[in-house]
Amino acid sequence: MASLNEVDHQLLPRQHIQDHDSANAVKHYWGYPDRVIPCTNDKGSCEYLDGVYWMHTVSMLYTFIMWAVIGGILLVIVLARLFRPHRKGTGAESQKLKQGFLYRSWRSVASGCRRYLLPESLPRFFPNTTRLQIVILATICVYLTIFSLVGIVYKTWITPVKNSDKFNTRTGLGGFSDRVGALAYALTPLTIALSSRDSILSLLTGVPYQHFNFLHRWTGRIIFIQSFLHTLGWTIIEGKLYQPQPRVYVNFIKQTYMVWGIVAQILITFLYIFSTRWAIRLTGYEFFRKSHYVVAGVYLGACWGHWSKLACWMIAALGIMGIDLGLRILRVCLIHLGYKDGNKGLGFRxxxxxxxxxxxxxxxxxxxxxxxxxxxxxxxxxxxxxxxxxxxxxxxxxxxxxxxxxxxxxxxxxxxxxxxxxxxxxxxxxxxxxxxxxxxxxxxxxxxxxxxGCGVVDTEASNLLGIAGGTGISFTMPIITAALTNPPSLTQNIEMIWIIRHTENLNWIAPELLSLKTRLESCASSVIDEEMPKEGNVGVRRVRGKRFIIRIFVTRSPETISATAQRAQNKTISTKDLEISSASSSVSASPSGNQDLQELLRPHENFSITYLDHTHPNISSIVNDFIDDTVSSGRTQVVASGPAELGTDIRSAVAARNNAGGVWRGDERCDVACVWDDRMG
The missing domain is CATH 2.40.30 (Elongation Factor Tu (Ef-tu); domain 3)
Structure with a gap:
């Protein structure tokens, strides 16, 4: 096993021109080799070493500042969640109470942020990405760019090479290369945390882990760029600026820490290439997921071997990966370990x-x-x-x-x-x-x-609009059902929108949909309309009890309608018994022989099916009609899931309904929250 002095001497080429054998003393630097004191080299070399060690000290400071900022932001979010002001009263009672200054300020800020940060921007470069995520990414890029360039000694020294007629060119490029490398190391634990299922970030912020995937991808790409610049910088220094060549570069590249650096650069390049969309399509998602996990772990180990003096960042990243994997195993055991049937003892079930x-x-x-x-x-x-x-x-x-x-x-x-x-x-x-x-x-x-993930039910929302496209109904239907069935729920105004391609799609959730349809009667009987004075002698409806409506949109109806109409003539149920609205024309339909579907297609005043001729409903109109026509008081929550294009339309429609000034003046109809889930199964 190598002694400490031997290890230090292995790093001598990395220390450029220092001679430990002639040192009177050494000065310790965190994350960097010790410095020989006093400097016995020529004046230019000593000035260069002064600059190198000063730049390193500044680099370490910038990495600490970066994590101090991240920690401060997380602390503010945690405190805001803990001490968030709540609405006084419940339901209609809250309308009679003047909400406090803190509550109105909080809701106004939240509404203003949604209006400007919820919509999507730059879809060509960032498809299906909110402005908030883009702003966070831009902030990270601006911070890293500024602090990669500030605090660099922009100066050149031409120094003689001992026992030679050649000269070395020494610049601030080495300090810059070390800076981007140090920032890449410091950014690694954050990147790993952004990809964890059991995410500490979700625990602190309340944001589901899957919403961090965008930042995980882009911080990973930033690390790739930083590592490339780090490698390029030192290749230029050791392969061109230092003399004589090629001896200097050959001695440099053979060192153990450089071998690990090359391995790490190859691995981060693999991670970048095989996480692109075309590579995932070519190799398959499962190859991407498993190779990404394994290669990332080896990459962290290679970075540790490359520069062990900054191994703290790699240890933190490996710890996050280990905790995430350990919690997955624990979850499986808690769910599946138990006594088997037939007294077979304890085991996996x-x-x-x-x-x-x-x-x-x-x-x-x-x-x-x-x-x-x-x-x-x-x-x-x-x-x-x-x-x-x-x-x-x-x-x-x-x-x-x-x-x-x-x-x-x-x-x-x-x-x-x-x-x-x-x-x-x-x-x-x-x-x-x-x-x-x-x-x-x-x-x-x-x-x-x-x-x-995280729970999405807003206990203070008085109005709930659920919009689902196709199998996205898996996400919205439980939220609707809970709002109807849970007595503690304060939601009084509920509407469910389901956009499907064909009438037969109703069979997917026929039992659950029938159960919801049976609740339409009880909800309808509890509604009382009253006129409430408003400016311009215009009355609005005040809803007591629970208002519940189900609206189905069938986007590719012509083929389905013709088939069901033909079956109707063959005696299932008369088409005139079904009153089904159409955006283009009034069309009658009948069930496809399935009893549940037949029951679902029976007309009800609060259950409508609208047939569209190969078009999609206007999401903005749906959101506006719900708020303008049915919301008389309280905040609104829009929950939705489905194709990515639907998410784009919903974010835009919800953002347009938010108005910070209106919320401040007490108009809670201007306070509309949005929860989007794009996992459709």
């Missing part, structure tokens, strides 16, 4: 689930259901599912379409999954092994990991 497929013009949809005894989750959270019958090496995130139990009963899970390529396609294929009445239905074991 997979969950038996029922899989049902729906084949319609929009593709194949899988409905997966099971009941298992474990702790309930918060509404809005999701689980990762593994199907051992297909592969134990893959897990996919899905949002459960069921509501967690409030009593001591076993939770029931329901998932609506679109069968695409790969694992979900093979899951749908399992059901084709049956025959007769069981064809399209089968059972398969499931391994459940979770829950992940």
């Amino acid at each position: 997979a969950i038996t689930s029922t899989v049902e497929t729906f084949n319609d013009p929009s593709g194949t949809i899988v409905r997966l259901s099971f009941t298992h005894n474990h702790e309930p989750w918060s509404i809005g959270q999701h689980f990762y599912l593994t199907f051992p019958a297909l592969s134990i090496w893959q897990s996919h995130p899905f949002t459960t379409a069921s509501v967690p139990p409030t009593a001591l009963v076993q939770p029931t899970h329901t998932y609506i999954i679109r069968a695409r390529k790969g694992e979900t396609a093979r899951l749908a294929a399992l059901t084709q092994a049956g025959s007769g009445e069981r064809r399209g239905v089968c059972e398969t074991p499931v391994i459940l990991i979770g829950p992940y």
Whole structure:
């Protein structure tokens, strides 16, 4: 094992021109080799060393400042969440009370931020990304750019090479290269934290971990750029500016810490290339996910080997990865370890689930259901599912379409999954092994990991608008159901919008949708209309009890309508018994022979189906109509999930309805929150 002096001598080339053997004393520097005192070299070399060590000291200071700023921001967010002012009173009672200064200030700031930071910008470069995320990324880039350039000694020294007629060119390039390398090291723990499922950032901020993925990708790219600049800088210095060549560069590149540096640069390049969209499409998502995790761990080790004096950043990053992996294993054990059936003792138990497929013009949809005894989750959270019958090496995130139990009963899970390529396609294929009445239905074991994410229910919102596109109903329906069924819920005005391609898509959640439809009667009977004076002698409706409406939009109706109308003539139910509105023309339809679908298509004043001719509903009009026509008091929460384009429209519509000045004046209709989830299953 090498002694300490031997290790130091291995770093002598990295210390440029210092001679430890002739040193009277050494000065210790955190994160850098010790400096020989006094300097016995020529004047230019000594001035250069003064600049190098000063730049290093400033670099360390900047890394500490960066984390002090991050810690300060997180502290402010935590304190704001803990001491957030709440609305006085509940429901209509709050309208009679003058809300306090702090509450109005808080809500005004929140509304103003949503108006300007919620919409998407620069879609060509940042598709489906809010302005808030872009602003955060821009702030990080500006900080790193400024502090990479400030505090650099911009000077050149031409110094003689001993026992030679050649000269070295010494500049501030070495200090700059070390600076970007140090900042890359300091940024690494943040990048790892932004990718963790059990995220400490989510715990502190209340923001679901998946919303950090954008910043994780871009901070990773920033680290790649920094490491490239660091490598390029020292390649120029050791391969060109120092003499004689090629001896200096050969001796430099053979050192152990440089070998690890080359390995680290190769690994970070691999991570960058294989995280691009075209590479993921080429190699598959599972290759990306597993290789990314393994290579990232090896990369952290290589960085540690490259410059162990700053290993603290790599230790922190490895610790975050280890905690995240450990908590995943713990979650699996808590859910699946227990006593097996038949007194077989303690062991691992997979969950038996029922899989049902729906084949319609929009593709194949899988409905997966099971009941298992474990702790309930918060509404809005999701689980990762593994199907051992297909592969134990893959897990996919899905949002459960069921509501967690409030009593001591076993939770029931329901998932609506679109069968695409790969694992979900093979899951749908399992059901084709049956025959007769069981064809399209089968059972398969499931391994459940979770829950992940954060709860999304706003207990102070009086109005709730849920908008779902396709399988996005898995996210919005539990929120709607909880608002209707939980007595403590303060939400009094509820509307559910579901945008589907074909009428047959109603079968995906027919039992749950029928249950919601039965509540329309009880909600309708509890509504009392009153006229409330307003400027211009205009009255608005004050809603007592719960107002609940379901609106379905079918975007590709012509084919479906013609088929169902033809079946109607073959005696299922008369088409004139169904009054279904259409944006283009009034069309009648009938159920497709399925009893649940037939019941769903029965007319009801608060349940409408609108057929659109290969168009999509205007999301801005839906949001505006809900707020203008039905909201008389209280804040509004819009919860939505579906295709990315739907998210773009919803963010824009909600942002336009927010107005900080209106909230300050007491008009809570100008305070509209938005929760978007783009995982559709």
